Amino acid sequence: MAQGTGQATEQDATRRAEQGTFAGMPVPLYPASPSRLMAWLDCPRRYRMQYLDRPRPEARAQRAHTSVGITTHNVLRDFWDLPELQRTPDGVGELVRTSWIDLGFRDAEQSAAWRQRVREAVVEYLRGMDRTRQPxxxxxxxxxxxxxxxxxxxxxxxxxxxxxxxxxxxxxxxxxxxxxxxxxxxxxxxxxxxxxxxxxxxxxxxxxxxxxxxxxxxxxxxxxxxxxxxxxxxxxxxxLRRVDADFGERGVESSSFPPRPSALCTWCDFRAHCPEGQQMGPEKSDWAGLDSDSYAQSALHATGGN
The missing domain is CATH 3.90.320.10 (Lambda Exonuclease; Chain A)
Incomplete structure (x- = not known):
């Protein structure tokens, strides 16, 4: 799901859906998204902080693996906007260069290495596709x-x-x-x-x-x-309709949002605001989610961009 403006629109719609109705009026449809539904299943406490709390608790800075994921998605989106003659490894390389998000990496060297790995992985992924067949x-x-x-x-x-x-x-x-x-x-x-x-x-x-x-x-x-x-x-x-309404009445005092401690707590963007989550072990570093092995497999099969 899109973040930012889209999320604000969804939150506004939720508040409208929670407003009371006159007798005999149909219950408003509950506005949701797959990410909102899954957030509740993962952890009610995180759901509350992400979607209901105002002001919203400050989330941790973006991690490196998120930067890699967003860049990869953006390149695979923009690739199909290129003229067919530019749908080449060099074209992918230029998209990666201009789309690269330099956040969360240990240092400039790690960032540069991952930028090259993403380029190689996307090139190899696209190599097996019919690049003339528009999605x-x-x-x-x-x-x-x-x-x-x-x-x-x-x-x-x-x-x-x-x-x-x-x-x-x-x-x-x-x-x-x-x-x-x-x-x-x-x-x-x-x-x-x-x-x-x-x-x-x-x-x-x-x-x-x-x-x-x-x-x-x-x-x-x-x-x-x-x-x-x-x-x-x-x-x-x-x-969600029930707990959202309870939050509307009681705010953070609502008992409808207990934490669900698990190994995911060491990755949670709202960990700083959750004592139970902090007890699940040390917080992961900004670059802990990078998996060199999987991208190395792509690099082994890459042909140098020719």
Whole structure:
């Protein structure tokens, strides 16, 4: 999901949905996004700080692996805007250079090394694709409306493969996704359902593309499995409607947002404001999320950009 302005719009819509209604009026649809739903499942305390607290607690500075991920996504988006003759390794290199985000790295040397690794990984990822076949959508916003919720999300890439719509989500982290990750992913299922509603065409295939290793894992949903995921989203949103209202009445004194301590606490952007999270171990460094091994695999197969 987009951050910044998009998040503010979603928060405003949530406040409007929480306002009281006159007797006989329908209950407003709950506005959500896949990231908002997943934040609640990860940790109610973090959800409150990220989406409800005003003023919002200050989050930690951006980590290096986030800079790598954002840069990679931006390059894979902008690549398709290049003229076909410029869709080359040199073209990718220039996009990486101009898109590079120099935040969170240990020093300038580490940043430069990762910039080169991202270039090599994206080149190798794109090498196996038909670079003349334009995606149907890039960072395309889609929406889904049910009887109780509205869900908006943004798809990294939407392909039209001989009439079949396919949702593609890029991954750049250290963990290589599995088929089970694709099958069980609530965001991917909601994207597929949103694409089907937006384009009025069936969309059941979802894919996770791990750019560093060029791993692609796919799952073919059915109408029934997508309906189950929509039911899951509605159930989570029902909980959120309740706790949002409780927060509106009690603020930070609400007991609806207990912390959920886990290993994720050492990575949490709001750890400084959560004593329970601080007890889960030392905070990770800004560059701890970088996985040299996965990008090194790409570098071994790179051809020097020719």
């Amino acid at each position: 149907l959508g890039l960072e395309r916003s889609v929406a889904l409306r049910t009887g109780s919720i509205t869900v908006t999300g943004r798809v990294d890439r939407l392909d039209d493969r001989d009439g079949e719509l396919v949702v593609v989500d890029y991954k750049t982290g250290r963990q290589v996704p599995t088929e089970d990750d694709t099958r069980t992913s609530l965001p991917l299922a909601l994207y597929a359902a949103g694409v089907a509603r937006t384009f009025r065409r069936p969309c059941v295939r979802v894919e996770l593309h791990h750019v560093p290793t060029r791993t692609v894992v796919a799952h073919e949903h059915t109408t029934e499995s997508l309906d189950r995921k929509i039911d899951e989203a509605e159930s989570i949103a029902s909980d």
